[in-house]
Amino acid sequence: MTDVTAMTATQIAGLVATGAASAVEVTQAHLDRIAAVDGRVNAFLHVDTEGALAAARDIDARRAAGEELGPLAGVPVAVKDVLTTKGVPTTVGSKILEGWRPPYDSTIVERLRAAGTVMLGKTNMDEFAMGSSTEYSAYGPSRNPWDTDRIPGGSGGGSAAALAAYEAPLAIGSDTGGSIRQPGAVTGTVGAKPTYGGTSRYGLVAFSSSLDTPGPCARTVLDAALLHAAIGGHDPRDSTSIPAPVPDVVAAAKLGATGDLSGVRLGIVTEFGGEGAEPGVMATFREAVDTLTKLGAEIVEISCPHFRYALPAYYLIAPSECSSNLARFDGVRFGLRTGDDGNRSLEEVMSLTREAGFGPEVKRRIMLGTYALSSGYYDAYYGQAQKVRTLITRDFTAAFERVDALISPTTPFVAFPLGARTSDPYQMYLADLFTIPSNLYGGPGISVPCGLSEGLPVGLQVMAPTMADDRMYRVAAALESAVGTFTPPAL
């Protein structure tokens, strides 16, 4: 049998469905790959060897019994450590939850199991999903398989690195300001942020509840679409879940793969015209635009005048919600408690616990949010940011009256060296310059590899209207059919 770790999820599912390979064989091959390379990549915080093999044996038994299995049955998947997994450690990349084993599964993990996928383990991330490099993980950074001295993106850098290192064919991420798309871009993999409310937040450890969106990561657009279809859809346990079916993203990916985009109108955002972006990234993006034109797409330029305020608005809204959400880490119900010597008060123990359990970026954002929400500053900061959010939404709505989707580079720069942006937090924030607008608006976005700049991957982002996730898959799959997929040098 050829090396299954080099295969797509679609190919693996085909092998398992026909009996050419067992789910156990496929799972063991990926566990072996993790054992061989993860010392250099650090994509995983926890590898659930026993759980994965048990799940794989269950799939093989059900197949042997003649049971009808789903399109991803027997395919291994890596899950970002932001989602609860019953009995399996969930840290959110933080010391404050070190050793915590949740008593329940998140909806996404439940649906992964129902789809017959095999969870390999939990992937590394910036603490509480706050960061763009995994350098804010309390457990050390993950490394980019393209160059292990460089960042794999963040916050979901572990999931993206696991894909690029062939440790898993599928992975789950979560995207609050770009945490699926930016790691996808810098590792040469595919990452999709669904429409907000299109995937359930039940069991997703909350960072910014009006923005947090779990979603699929893969090495091909079709694989991402299959995973999206498996995890998406209404969940009564999430009050912001949209009670409507997931758009047919799999059909859209297959349609796009024919390489025909005639009749599709795409808009290039004028405000993303190069300011703050590396010349090599812009050059690669422009070549991809030429490719899309050759595939039949009509390209127009569209001004979205308020997009330049998306980053500042985001860094008021997200920290404000974070300061409220992270109040639950109080050393009482779960996780770390420190300084409880029998004499100190609850409040003192709480302050010592949070000081010891949170890392610097989380502390900065909690304090920033506390500031933006305090009386006297509320209107000028949080209130004003919410109004800017309305204007950004109006920019999107106006743009989608003229075009089917918007396109841009996913990130302003290729993977940067470890340590290059940690001393100045605002420099790290700039990594999400092009991804944040979709989060504020709530619409879907996907990053698909479009080429290399100085030997490192560049991603193209497709942004679509809310609940039109299928459109971005069509465009992304068409581009992929023309430019191919990108494989990093051997580790």
Next chain:
Amino acid sequence: MAAISREEVAHLARLSRLAVTEEELDTFAGQLDVILQAVAQVGEVAAADIPPTSHSVPLTNVLREDVVTPCLTPEEALSGAPDAEEQRFRVPRILDEDVAS
């Protein structure tokens, strides 16, 4: 002029229940100042008559039938607690001793 002083950061840390060190205060004061000056750009937008957006999807109350559904047992709910006693979360003292006595 700095957007935020070291004293203000110390106050924020107290409100946030973070027992930060003196050294952290020095670092955070400088960093938060840079971030606040950058995010203050939202003030450039003329938005006096613009309604705020809190969520991208219209929020309505989600109701369901009042029927019992499976939930965590007390043991499961307490399984991650740093301290528990008699099926309850055990906390450090809340009242001052002179008040409690």
